[in-house]
Amino acid sequence: MLVGFGNVGRQFVHLLDELSPALAARGIEPRVVGIVTRRHGALFDEAGLDAVAAARRVSGGSVLGSAAPPSLPDLVGRLRSQRVETRVLVETTTLDIRFGEPAISHVRAGFAAGAHVITANKGPVAFAYRALAREAAAAGVSFLFEGAVMDGIPVFNLVRETLPGVTVRGIRGIVNTTTNFLLSAMERGEAYADALARMQAEGIAEADPSLDVDGWDAAAKTAALANVLLDANIDPTRVRREAVVPDTAGRARAALGQGRRLKLVATARRRDEGTGEVDAYVQLEELAASDPLAATGGHGNALELDTWPLGRVVITQRDGGLEQTAYALFSDLITAVTRGRGRS
Amino acid sequence: MLVGFGNVGRQFVHLLDELSPALAARGIEPRVVGIVTRRHGALFDEAGLDAVAAARRVSGGSVLGSAAPPSLPDLVGRLRSQRVETRVLVETTTLDIRFGEPAISHVRAGFAAGAHVITANKGPVAFAYRALAREAAAAGVSFLFEGAVMDGIPVFNLVRETLPGVTVRGIRGIVNTTTNFLLSAMERGEAYADALARMQAEGIAEADPSLDVDGWDAAAKTAALANVLLDANIDPTRVRREAVVPDTAGRARAALGQGRRLKLVATARRRDEGTGEVDAYVQLEELAASDPLAATGGHGNALELDTWPLGRVVITQRDGGLEQTAYALFSDLITAVTRGRGRS
Numbered sequence: 001m002l003v004g005f006g007n008v009g010r011q012f013v014h015l016l017d018e019l020s021p022a023l024a025a026r027g028i029e030p031r032v033v034g035i036v037t038r039r040h041g042a043l044f045d046e047a048g049l050d051a052v053a054a055a056r057r058v059s060g061g062s063v064l065g066s067a068a069p070p071s072l073p074d075l076v077g078r079l080r081s082q083r084v085e086t087r088v089l090v091e092t093t094t095l096d097i098r099f100g101e102p103a104i105s106h107v108r109a110g111f112a113a114g115a116h117v118i119t120a121n122k123g124p125v126a127f128a129y130r131a132l133a134r135e136a137a138a139a140g141v142s143f144l145f146e147g148a149v150m151d152g153i154p155v156f157n158l159v160r161e162t163l164p165g166v167t168v169r170g171i172r173g174i175v176n177t178t179t180n181f182l183l184s185a186m187e188r189g190e191a192y193a194d195a196l197a198r199m200q201a202e203g204i205a206e207a208d209p210s211l212d213v214d215g216w217d218a219a220a221k222t223a224a225l226a227n228v229l230l231d232a233n234i235d236p237t238r239v240r241r242e243a244v245v246p247d248t249a250g251r252a253r254a255a256l257g258q259g260r261r262l263k264l265v266a267t268a269r270r271r272d273e274g275t276g277e278v279d280a281y282v283q284l285e286e287l288a289a290s291d292p293l294a295a296t297g298g299h300g301n302a303l304e305l306d307t308w309p310l311g312r313v314v315i316t317q318r319d320g321g322l323e324q325t326a327y328a329l330f331s332d333l334i335t336a337v338t339r340g341r342g343r344s
Numbered sequence: 345m346l347v348g349f350g351n352v353g354r355q356f357v358h359l360l361d362e363l364s365p366a367l368a369a370r371g372i373e374p375r376v377v378g379i380v381t382r383r384h385g386a387l388f389d390e391a392g393l394d395a396v397a398a399a400r401r402v403s404g405g406s407v408l409g410s411a412a413p414p415s416l417p418d419l420v421g422r423l424r425s426q427r428v429e430t431r432v433l434v435e436t437t438t439l440d441i442r443f444g445e446p447a448i449s450h451v452r453a454g455f456a457a458g459a460h461v462i463t464a465n466k467g468p469v470a471f472a473y474r475a476l477a478r479e480a481a482a483a484g485v486s487f488l489f490e491g492a493v494m495d496g497i498p499v500f501n502l503v504r505e506t507l508p509g510v511t512v513r514g515i516r517g518i519v520n521t522t523t524n525f526l527l528s529a530m531e532r533g534e535a536y537a538d539a540l541a542r543m544q545a546e547g548i549a550e551a552d553p554s555l556d557v558d559g560w561d562a563a564a565k566t567a568a569l570a571n572v573l574l575d576a577n578i579d580p581t582r583v584r585r586e587a588v589v590p591d592t593a594g595r596a597r598a599a600l601g602q603g604r605r606l607k608l609v610a611t612a613r614r615r616d617e618g619t620g621e622v623d624a625y626v627q628l629e630e631l632a633a634s635d636p637l638a639a640t641g642g643h644g645n646a647l648e649l650d651t652w653p654l655g656r657v658v659i660t661q662r663d664g665g666l667e668q669t670a671y672a673l674f675s676d677l678i679t680a681v682t683r684g685r686g687r688s
Binding site: 334 | 359363366367370496497498501502505506507508509510603633634635636638639640641646648653654655656657658659660661662663664665667668670671674675678
């Protein structure tokens with residue numbers, strides 16, 4: 001069941017089709033039984049519907065079906081009635097990042113219906129990770145969100161699946177593309193307004209970029225990372241923020257003149273071992289050329305994990321975008337189904 | 345059963361002790377039933393021996409026990425006779441990197457005894473990956489080698505566990521610490537011989553550094569990466585190599601003067617999709633500052649995976665060493681035991 005069918009959701013169904021051999025190899029036969037949108041209607045078919053055709057229809061501007069989007073209780077009822085081996089809710093609605101909704105409610109609707117929930121939204125994990133993780137465990141389902149930070153680059157999966165026993169002591173990263181692009185343009189002499197307009201024309205920045213440039217998006221990602229990797233229990237309002245403003249250009253150029261790069265760095269560190277208390281902030285920092293985060297340019301993101309016993313490990317995304325975010329949902333789908341089998 | 349008990353093997357038993365809570369949480373109770381060394385004798389106790397005490401004894405210069413190292417058939421017999429839930433052979437012998445031995449023979453001895461084999465040696469995977477993977481599958485055991493490249497940084501695990509369905513089209517990386525350290529020193533004006541002597545004094549470079557500086561170690565790692573990630577079937581002799589020599593200093597300084605870094609880059613790329621044919625080489629390249637590999641300094645290593653659909657993903661190790669290599673064995677141990685349970 002897909003809730004939300006915008007660019008990411010549609011890209012996801014295309015990827016599901018392209019990567020079907022990888023699913024078949026794992027004995028997974030996906031069946032899309034419902035698509036719910038806010039403005040393009042809803043479509044249900046328990047026998048499985050042609051999601052690729054539906055994606056083309058919506059991309060072409062058509063509505064999906066005549067059904068109105070169901071209420072949350074209706075959604076739970078519909079999901080629960082599906083006769084499938086494994087129920088999965090794929091959540092990709094437009095997020096109000098200030099509150100994490102409606103994604104959080106959709107996640108809970110999935111749990112209530114005994115469905116695994118996978119989402120590309122950072123809201124649920126930034127605002128309510130601890131509660132949702134507990135509720136998922138109680139419902140015996142998975143709650144996965146690899147796409148919330150750094151698109152499809154495995155960040156949460158890297159720690160969960162490949163670093164058993166490792167303690168993450170802190171994280172620092174460049175996790176917001178708009179501000180990173182803006183700083184790179186300004187250090188080369190482009191004016192703030194010009195760079196922003198160019199990015200909006202290229203579809204990199206939102207029409208209203210305020211959530212990016214004021215550090216809010218990075219703060220939400222910092223809260224998500226801290227909650228999952230550092231056992232914190234914070235929300236984005238607890239993350240100190242610094243904004244990228246037109247006057248920042250001077251600092252960016254001066255830094256470059258000295259062989260350094262001005263970057264908006266998201267940081268979270270455990271205050272004491274075991275308490276779950278963290279210091280978390282998003283601030284402008286001049287990075288030396290030898291810092292692996294300094295080379296992050298254009299569409300790139302990077303995250304450094306300070307760990308024991310592996311020391312500092314950095315994972316860098318050089319190419320980001322919709323297809324990568326869709327892949328995050330795909331890998332979460334495989335994890336949820338595979339893990340669900342292990343349980344039963 | 346530990347075969348080889350040098351620095352890495354001894355660090356592994358210390359880590360096994362320190363991380364025992366992480367094992368207990370997974371229901372894993374490790375029991376070291378034998379330690380085989382080439383020069384310090386061997387020790388066996390089916391009830392489980394005190395490996396930490398044994399490590400201290402060997403580190404202090406004492407021999408382990410009066411038993412002579414067993415022949416390969418004896419080793420197989422001893423392993424097979426162990427009454428344990430899961431048999432694991434931990435291989436950390438000194439490698440003859442030109443042939444991959446004796447590690448390859450030890451890996452096969454493990455398979456013959458029905459044991460999972462985990463090794464920090466790159467020889468087996470560089471020289472005989474395809475055959476050994478087939479033999480492991482036939483024996484129903486795991487063959488794992490995360491420590492072969494980039495110490496404990498998850499490279500093979502990253503792809504296997506977190507990137508389902510992803511195609512790796514090519515890899516490029518900085519995978520040899522000695523040459524990377526040497527190039528960094530020479531670009532700052534230090535002479536080749538002085539830098540090498542300093543590294544030998546600090547224990548970074550071998551007494552005979554020729555396998556590092558002539559690119560052989562990097563070539564072996566390139567073969568390992570190509571065999572596992574690109575479905576190749578090559579050995580290190582098939583990897584073209586370039587050496588770091590005293591004259592390289594001039595190139596390194598000139599590159600730095602232009603804001604670039606001269607690095608020994610290991611590359612492997614698929615020639616055509618699906619054939620397993622690859623181009624693989626190790627060569628000196630001047631990298632732009634915007635290249636994430638360029639910032640790799642000191643003890644750092646970095647690997648870029650060119651993938652579909654995730655684009656280019658880089659994983660960087662900022663701190664390398666014995667403890668990291670030991671961690672690779674630890675994570676492989678968890679993978680082998682957990683996976684073995686899934687099978688039964």
